[in-house]
Amino acid sequence: MSGPYGVDQDQVSVAGFDIPSSPDASYNNVYPANEEEGREPPALPPHLQHTLLNHPTNGDPCASVPSPRTSL
Known part of the structure; x- marks a missing residue:
């Protein structure tokens, strides 16, 4: 695989590090x-x-909405 500068990345190594x-x-x-x-x-x-x-x-727009049930 060739890198951006034409250096083959598979062959580049650091001494003492495999x-x-x-x-x-x-x-x-x-x-x-x-x-x-x-x-x-x-x-x-x-x-x-x-x-x-x-x-x-409900048909009545002024009617109150029932209280919601909690999920606890």
């Missing part, structure tokens, strides 16, 4: 399966199922 080679096993690690990855995500998170947007509206 780059250690990577073991072949470091490139083929297998990730353990997670049992939660197979499940489908919920349709809505529980704290969003009871928002004011899901509450039926």
